[in-house]
Amino acid sequence: MRLARHAGTAAGCPTAIRRPPAGALPARRVRSARAAAAARDAPAAAAAAAECSNSSSNSSRSSRSSSSSSSSSSRRAVLAAAPLAIAAAAAAPAARAEGPLSALEPMDALKGKDYGKPRMKYGDFVTTPSGLQVLDVREGAGAAPERGQTAVVDWAGFTIGYYGRPFEARNKPKGSSFTGENKDFYRFRLGTGQVIPGFDEAVAGMKVGGIRRVIVPVELGYPNGDFKKTGPRPSTFAGERALDFVLSNRGMVDKTLLFDIELLRIQQ
Numbered sequence: 001m002r003l004a005r006h007a008g009t010a011a012g013c014p015t016a017i018r019r020p021p022a023g024a025l026p027a028r029r030v031r032s033a034r035a036a037a038a039a040r041d042a043p044a045a046a047a048a049a050a051e052c053s054n055s056s057s058n059s060s061r062s063s064r065s066s067s068s069s070s071s072s073s074s075r076r077a078v079l080a081a082a083p084l085a086i087a088a089a090a091a092a093p094a095a096r097a098e099g100p101l102s103a104l105e106p107m108d109a110l111k112g113k114d115y116g117k118p119r120m121k122y123g124d125f126v127t128t129p130s131g132l133q134v135l136d137v138r139e140g141a142g143a144a145p146e147r148g149q150t151a152v153v154d155w156a157g158f159t160i161g162y163y164g165r166p167f168e169a170r171n172k173p174k175g176s177s178f179t180g181e182n183k184d185f186y187r188f189r190l191g192t193g194q195v196i197p198g199f200d201e202a203v204a205g206m207k208v209g210g211i212r213r214v215i216v217p218v219e220l221g222y223p224n225g226d227f228k229k230t231g232p233r234p235s236t237f238a239g240e241r242a243l244d245f246v247l248s249n250r251g252m253v254d255k256t257l258l259f260d261i262e263l264l265r266i267q268q
Helices: 027-096 197-204 237-247
Strands: 133-138 150-159 165-168 186-189 211-216 257-267
Touching (some): 150 197, 165 237, 197 257
Antiparallel strands (some): 133 211, 150 186, 150 257, 211 257
C-alpha cells in the first residue's frame, strides 16, 4: 500500500505522515513498510524543512530590516529635534531670571558657568525693577529727600550672603560723641554717586523718621569691591576687615549685603 504524505500548517512545513492501521498488516511487514516509507520520504521531508527554514529566515530578515528602518527613522527624528532642545535649555535660565539680574549669584570662581547659587528671595520684601529688595520696618512721617539734598542717616550693615557678619552697627556712638544730635551720623548727598546704588535708591524712597531694611545684590553694591572709594564705609577697623574679606574674595563667596537704614533728617 502506498503511504500518503500530507502538508501540515499554513506555513508549508510538513507536520505529520499518515500511516495505515496497525491491524491491516503483520507486525514484521508493518515495520518494514515504515522503514521503507521513511527512507523514501526523507529527501522530500528534508527539502520541505529547508524550504520552511528559508521562509522563516526571509521573514526574520524582513522583520529585522523593518525594525532597523524604524529605528533609523526614530534616530533621525531625535537628531533633528536635538538642536531645538538645546536651544530651549539654553534659553531656560534667562526665562527664570527676574528683571535685569541673572538667576544666579555672580561669583568669581564660577564665572562663565551655567550653575551656581540661586539668588536669595524673601517673600516679605518688595523687589524693585533694579533688583533691590526693600522692607519698610517703620514708615517715616517727615519729608522725603530730593536729589542733591544731604541725607543724615544711621545705618547697619551685614554680609548676609556670607554668614551674616556685621560690619557696621546702628545706635552706637560715632567717634567721641555719645548722645543725641552730637552723634557723628553718616551724611551724603543724594543722587550724586557718593554712595553705592543700592543705598542711594533705598534712601531716595524714604521719609524722615523711617527705618528701611534693604538687600543689596552685588550689582548694586560696591563697584569693583572697593568700599574705600564709595560709601557707606564702616566706621571701625573690625568692620572694614569683615567687609573687605567678602568683597575682595575671588572664590565662591556670595557678596550680597543687607543694610538697615534710618533717615534722621535732611539738610540742604
